[in-house]
Structures are given as C-alpha cells and as structure tokens.
Amino acid sequence: MSINRGRVRWQCRRALLELDLVFARFLERHFDRLSDDQLADLDDLLRCDDYDLWAMVNGSKTCDVDRWKEMIGLLRQA
Amino acid sequence: MNVAKRTFDAVIVGAGGAGLRAALQLSEAGLKTAVLTKVFPTRSHTVAAQGGVAASLGNSTEDNWHWHMYDTVKGSDWLGDQDAIEFMVRKANEVVIELEHYGMPFDRTDNGKIYQRPFGGHSMNYGQAPVMRSCAAADRTGHAMLHALYQRNVRANTQFFVEWMALDLIRNSEGDVLGVTAIEMETGEVSIFHAKATIFATGGAGRIYYSSTNAFINTGDGVGMAARSGIPLEDMEFWQFHPTGVAGAGVLITEGVRGEGGILRNASGERFMERYAPNLKDLASRDVVSRSMVTEINEGRGCGPDKDHVLLDITHLSPETIMKRLPGIREISIQFAGVDPIKAPIPVVPTCHYQMGGIPTNYKGQVVAPKNGDANVPVAGFYAAGECACASVHGANRLGTNSLLDLLVFGKSAGETVVEDFKSGNLVLKPLPADAADVSLARINRLETQTGGSEVHDVRLAMQRTMQKHAGVFRFKELLQQGVTSILEVAEQAKVTQIADKSKVWNTARTEALELDNLIEVAKATMISAEARKESRGAHVRDDAPDTAEHPNGRDDQNWLKHTLWYSEGNRLDYKPVNLKPLSADVEPIALAKRTY
Numbered sequence: 001m002s003i004n005r006g007r008v009r010w011q012c013r014r015a016l017l018e019l020d021l022v023f024a025r026f027l028e029r030h031f032d033r034l035s036d037d038q039l040a041d042l043d044d045l046l047r048c049d050d051y052d053l054w055a056m057v058n059g060s061k062t063c064d065v066d067r068w069k070e071m072i073g074l075l076r077q078a
Numbered sequence: 079m080n081v082a083k084r085t086f087d088a089v090i091v092g093a094g095g096a097g098l099r100a101a102l103q104l105s106e107a108g109l110k111t112a113v114l115t116k117v118f119p120t121r122s123h124t125v126a127a128q129g130g131v132a133a134s135l136g137n138s139t140e141d142n143w144h145w146h147m148y149d150t151v152k153g154s155d156w157l158g159d160q161d162a163i164e165f166m167v168r169k170a171n172e173v174v175i176e177l178e179h180y181g182m183p184f185d186r187t188d189n190g191k192i193y194q195r196p197f198g199g200h201s202m203n204y205g206q207a208p209v210m211r212s213c214a215a216a217d218r219t220g221h222a223m224l225h226a227l228y229q230r231n232v233r234a235n236t237q238f239f240v241e242w243m244a245l246d247l248i249r250n251s252e253g254d255v256l257g258v259t260a261i262e263m264e265t266g267e268v269s270i271f272h273a274k275a276t277i278f279a280t281g282g283a284g285r286i287y288y289s290s291t292n293a294f295i296n297t298g299d300g301v302g303m304a305a306r307s308g309i310p311l312e313d314m315e316f317w318q319f320h321p322t323g324v325a326g327a328g329v330l331i332t333e334g335v336r337g338e339g340g341i342l343r344n345a346s347g348e349r350f351m352e353r354y355a356p357n358l359k360d361l362a363s364r365d366v367v368s369r370s371m372v373t374e375i376n377e378g379r380g381c382g383p384d385k386d387h388v389l390l391d392i393t394h395l396s397p398e399t400i401m402k403r404l405p406g407i408r409e410i411s412i413q414f415a416g417v418d419p420i421k422a423p424i425p426v427v428p429t430c431h432y433q434m435g436g437i438p439t440n441y442k443g444q445v446v447a448p449k450n451g452d453a454n455v456p457v458a459g460f461y462a463a464g465e466c467a468c469a470s471v472h473g474a475n476r477l478g479t480n481s482l483l484d485l486l487v488f489g490k491s492a493g494e495t496v497v498e499d500f501k502s503g504n505l506v507l508k509p510l511p512a513d514a515a516d517v518s519l520a521r522i523n524r525l526e527t528q529t530g531g532s533e534v535h536d537v538r539l540a541m542q543r544t545m546q547k548h549a550g551v552f553r554f555k556e557l558l559q560q561g562v563t564s565i566l567e568v569a570e571q572a573k574v575t576q577i578a579d580k581s582k583v584w585n586t587a588r589t590e591a592l593e594l595d596n597l598i599e600v601a602k603a604t605m606i607s608a609e610a611r612k613e614s615r616g617a618h619v620r621d622d623a624p625d626t627a628e629h630p631n632g633r634d635d636q637n638w639l640k641h642t643l644w645y646s647e648g649n650r651l652d653y654k655p656v657n658l659k660p661l662s663a664d665v666e667p668i669a670l671a672k673r674t675y
Contacts, residue, residue, distance in 0.1 A: 006584025010241070010263060013117055013294055015125035018329050018410060020294045050125055051221060051406075058409040 003039050005031075011046045018054055025078035041067045081259075081515040082269045085507065086112045086237075088496055089257055089273040091244040091300055094122035095220065096464025096485035096492075097279030098227035099173075100443075103493025105234035109500060112271060114242045114260050116295060116589075119228050123281055123293045124485070127220025128332035128406070129197060130212030131177075131482035133170035137187060138194040138210035143167045145202055146211065147660075150480060151668040153199045153363050154473025155616035155633065157313065157641070159657035162441040162469040164665055166480075166487045173486040174213055182226040183215050195337045199363035199477040205675070208361055212479040217332055217406050220482060243589060244299060245518040247276070247307040247460075250511055255445075255460035257510075258303070259518040263589065266582030268518055274505040275459055275496045278304065278437060278445075279489065282465035283600040284317075287430035288539075288546035291323050291330040300466040302596025304437045305603065306517075309457065310447055310643035310652065312468040313435035314600065315608035316617045318476050319551045321367040323429025325387035327414040331407055331426060333478045336360045338403050340392045342371065343423065344379040350388075355675040362675040365475045365617045368428035372551050375427075382425060389423035428551050433600075434476055434617065435607075436468040438643070441661070443467070443492025448643070453654035459505065461496060463488040470641065473656075474616020525591055531574035534591045540568045541594075541601050549608050554621045558609040565605045566649075572598040603644040610651055613638040616673075630672035639670075 009031065012023040034042065045053070045068045055061035056072050063072045088104050090097045093115035104111040115122070134141040146167040151158055178184060178192065185193035194210040202209035215222035231238075241263045248256045248270065257273040283298020284290040305311055321342075322331040336342075342360050344350050354370040355362035362370075371388050374380060381389050392400060392407075397420050400408060411419045438446050439462050440454060449455040464485040471484055499505045548561025572594055577587040614623040614632030623632035643652040658667050 004584050006581070006586060007264070010584060010586050010589070011117075013121075015117070015121040015123055015293055015295075017126070017291060017293050018413070021327060021329070021414075024294075050121060051218060055409070058413045060409045 002036065003043050005039065008039060008043050008046065015050045016054060019050060019057070022057055022075055022078050026075050029078060030074050038070065042071050044068065045071050081519070082267065084112070084269060084271050086110050086271065086273045087500065088112070088275040088277065089114065089271040090277045090279060091258060092122070092279035092281060092464070092466070093119035093238065094279060094281050094464065094485070095124040095223055095227065095482065096489035097277070098224065098231055099486055099489030100277050100279060100463055100493040101231050101236045102227060102234055103490055104496060105231060105236040107497040109497065112237050112239055114239045114244050114258070114271065116241065116243050118240055119238060120224050122224060123296055124220045124224045126293065126330070127482050128217040128330070129334045129337070130195065130214035130219045130479045131174060131223070131486065132197070132200060132211050132477070132479040133174040133213055133483065134167065134211060135171055135174065135192060135194060135213065137191040139202060141202060141209050141211055143170065145204060145209065146170065146200070148204050148668055149200050150471065150477060152205070152673055153475055153477040154471070155475055155673050156635070156639065156670055157470065157473030157615060157656055159470050160659060160667055161657050161661040162471050164660040164662065165441040166471050166483060169487045170483055173483070173490060177223060177226060177486065180226045180230050182222055184213055185215060195334065196361060197337050197478045198333050198358070198361045198367065200479070201358070205357070208358060212337065214334065217334060217404055223482065243592060244303065245521065245592065247303050248510065248514045249307055250508060253308070254458040254508055256508055256514070259515050261522070263584055266585060268515060268522060270510065270515055272507065272510055274500065274507050275461060277492050277496065278462040278466050279464045280466045282433035283597055284430050284433065286541060286545050286597050286601045286604065288542040289323065289328050290430040291320055291328055292430070297593035297597050298433070298466070298600040299593065299596045300462065301436055302599040305599040305646040308645070308647065309437060309445065310645050311435060311603045312438040312641050312643055313470060313607070314603035314644055315611050315642060316434035316474050317430055317604065318364055318432040318434060318617050319368045319428040320431035321364055321371055321428050322390055322426040324410065324414045325425040325427045328429050329410050329414045330429070330431065331390060331410065331424060333364070335390060335392060335404055335407055338399065339395055340390050342367070343389045343391050344374045345381045345385065346379065350374050350379070358675045363475060364478060366675055368551055369619060371428055387425040387427045390426045391423035392419050393421065393423060432476055432481060433465055434468070434472040434474065436466050437462040439463070439467045439469050439488070441469060441491065442495040443488050444495060448652065448654065461492040463492040474618060521592065521595065525575070525577055525588055526580055528574060528576040531576035532571040534575045534577065534587065534594055537568060537571045537575055538594055538597065540571065541565070541598060544568055545601055545604065549605055552619055552621060553608060558605070561605045562609050565601055569598050569602055599646055602646070602649060606649050606651065607642045607644050611638060611642060635670055
C-alpha cells in the first residue's frame, strides 16, 4: 500500500517547537527526495512520542530501531 | 452542495489539556461527545508545558489559597476577575489530586507527598517570600498530564476525530451556537458537527509573532472562528513574553530553571534582577523579568557581539541537580544555543509565549458577550476553556504554572456546566439553518479558484514581522499607530491568499491558508486593542505611559481598569468592567495597589 506524502508531511507538525524547527528544515531539504522506502521509515518514526523523538534527534538517547537510523541522521543534519 | 452531518450531545474543538479535561467530564456523565483535533491528542502543545501546575497543597512550605489568590490578582495587575480567580485557586487542590488519581506521575517528597517547587510570582504571606507551590513531573508536567487525561478519555469512550480541522462556528439567527463545520484532512470533505453544546479548547495563537515559543499548530483557530462569527475578543492586547527563550530560536527554557536556582546575568556578570525586584529577584513575575532584561539590553548591558541577549546561568548548580530536575534543558541549550549549561550560561531573550486574552467566558466556562446593556450574557450552547478563553484569571499578566491550572479547572468547569445544562433540559438540539455550511464552503471554494493573489507564507511572515515590530515587549505610541495601518494592509492580503496545490487529499498548503484566516483575526485584535489602551498594565507596557506618582507603573485605574472587547466587524472596540468582587461574600477583595516585587 502506498503512503500518502501529504499525510506524512502533515504529521511532521509536532507538539514541540524544537521539533517543528528541525522538521521545517528537513521538509525543505530532504522530504521531496525521499524514496518510498524512506518515506515508510519516516512514517514509522513519526509514531514516536515527541520527547522520545526529540531525545533521539538531539542525541541524548540512542536510536535502537534500525529502520529509523537513517531518518534520525537526516533530521540531525537539518 | 450536500454536506454530511453528524450529530452529538457535545462537540469539543481541541484535544489539549482543556479539551481533554472537558471531554472527560462529558463522557463520564454519558454524553455523546466528539473531540475534533488537527493533530493526534498527545501531540497537542500542552505537551510543551514544563514547569508545573500551581496548587496550594502546602506540601513543601506552608501555603493556602488566599495567598495564591493574592498572587494571581497582583500578577494580573488587577485586570483579572476576582470571582474567577477565587474559583480557580480554591479548585486547584481538587483538580491536582484528581489528576494524581488518574495516574499522573508527580515528583515526590521523601515522605511520599507531591513535591512542590517555587515559581515566579508565587509567594507566601502576600508577597513576603517565594513559596513552593508548583506540582511538577520533572520538566515534563504537561506531557504527563496530557497522557494521563488521554488514557482516561479512551476509557470513557470519548470519540476522537483526529486530523480534522474545525472551520467555522454555526450560529442561528438568535445567535445561539449549534456546532461547527470541519474539514477532514484525509478526504478534504467538509462536514457539519451539529451539537447541543460546543466547547472551544483550541489553545493560543502565539504564532502571530515572529519570535515565539509556540509550536506551529498554535494558530488560534477557535479565537479566529469566534471572531468571524461575531463574538468579541477580550483583552487581546495582553501577550506574555517569556523571559527565557533561547536567543535566535525562540525555544523555551522553563522558569523552573530559575526555580531551581538559575540566575540572570548581564554582560558584566551582574545579577541584575537584584536591582529590579529586590525580594523575588530572578523569580519575579514574568513581565517584570522580561522588561528588566530588555532594559539591560537597551541600555547597552546585553551580551554577545551584538549585545542583544542576556545570560541564564546554572553553572553553579551541580550536574546531578541539572540532570535530575532539569534534564531537557541541557539538550535544548546544546542544540539551539550551542552551549552546555553545565559549563557555560545560556543566551536568552524575552519571547512571545502566552495569550492572556481570548474568547470571553465566565468562571463556569460559558462564553459571554454584551447584550441589551448586560456585558456578560451567556451565548447559548457555547463554552470555552484554556488559553483560547479569557475567564479572566490572568488579566494583564499570567503567573507561571497558572496555565495548567487554568485548563484543568476551567476545562472541568465548562464540562460540568454542560452536564448540568444537559441534565436540567436546558440544552436541546436546535434546528440548523439551511446555510449552515455556506461560509466554510465559500472559504474552501475561494482557495480553489483564487488567482493573482498573495502567497500564504509571505502574508504570514508579514503579519509576524508587523506584530513583532509594532506590538512587542515594549510598546510605543507611533509604532502602535503605524502597526494598525500595517496589520490592516496585511489583513487585506490575507483575504486573497492563493495556493498552488489544489488537491483535496492531505493538502497541507490549504490547511495553512485556513489557519492564516484565524491568525490574522488575532493579530488585528491584538494591534487595535493595544493601540487603544493608553496606559501601561502588566504585559502591555507603553513608552508614553511611564511610572509616575500619579500613575504608578504607568497604570491608570481611573480610565483603564476595564476589559477590552474587540469585534472583527468594523474593528469596533467596546469595554466592560473588571469584576473586583470575589465569588464568596466572606472573601475580601484584593484591594488595588501598585504592583512591585
């Protein structure tokens, strides 16, 4: 089943400004170039709780889910 | 056009703290309740509240609600309604204990009670010394609260409509509220939510400012919808600037940092708050701290190459304290300021944080508006709670930790009022007018057909820069006057926004255009109300209303001890008296006085 890009883009809106700022840059730089597989990984990652996601992005918590690691890397770059 | 209709006992717009607390009251009473939310409930901005919730439990120091009431009235610079404030502070212990029973993981004292910490503006014995009144779950109080409330709602069978955006309020010719129209993002279809009661709990509109601590979802949707449907907005000139946003990013550093011993320093390392607030120092009320910081910067004592910020220093705290009590602060500081606060102080500036004004309500959560000479007539079927509402408990300035208290107390109160009205038969399903969805459909249609208009991003940025420049921490007569002209020009541009993407499904560009319609109402209300209020009070500080013997702090009670009411139609202003009488006959009013800390 194909994933709707618009839905994933909307779900990058988060509860914390910290993440909004990171995702705003990510959406600008990386989002349109994501493959379907990468989009699926991002979709999965976005189900995380905001503080867990933020902790992985800022590096205070290590990401132990393999399929999230690439996206976390791109978010950290952003 | 045929529009799908859904019918409920009650529809709640917004699933943050206030919406979830109200929903719980309704669902547990057996009312068929729908909650509409743009994002998944636990992704609401309540999550970001770090500091805690105020309640005079007296677990850590002696405390009582009289002291809390005094602090809140004084914090509001006497613009808060004393009936609503008494109601809130007396309900505080009840709603906090309730939350504890829902499983909220509060920090504990050694003997197992809820741990409480000091917070700005909260004092013991009527301003004598800081009191420990804030109940917290580390620095994730809002997060823990929202999860506890969401779980409880799932148990109570509250029906959530996630990723639905409410568009417009539906009112009949008598002005009664009959529900809302809303768009489902997944399909792009507009539906009518027909209900006996409508509760708005949509949060604030902090995104009207360029520099804001607010997440992107805070677009004042309920406030905008209310304004467009003819409901006045109360006290919109009052915005709280949080003293400690990370310079350049806006990300908030909680006041809890100062509660745990953090100190603000200027370029020479001086603890300057000792000069401005000798008693409470760094823990003085937010507006006092923000203005002191801006004064330091304006007078050339700011830090950094551009002398445009001050420093928040916690290097004297033990790393263990920082890790245990303030864990998130370290990461924020490293990520957005490039500074490890264990080793070096954090650069901070005052940043837009909280909307004190909003949809006028009474302490029961009923929306009220002037009618036939009475300033506070309930609008039938309409209720509001939390940051989108103005009860008014925060008046001209909110105390930290009183916002989580506000949303718990008034979310519950609005819910209780709906349940009471429902049980007494006062709430009935009134017939929908034939044109109930026309306004919303016209808005959607305009976006689909608009050509030669303006870009949403450009208009939003113009609005944010206008608000930041003309209605910031310090306000100036000429800038406010120019600001009114500018924001009305921006509002004209907002009427002709266009979007390139016309797809129906998950159209984020359309959502952002619809959000801008709400933001611009809030921006107009703010600028016009601020220009008109010729005094300084709380967060509204004018250069041309300085501190004099006749008008201490620039406050002019003779002419301006009143609430502003702004109407979208014609940008008309009206005013109504502040309620200086507490709710109970045996409670003494807090007499007017100069606000000093």
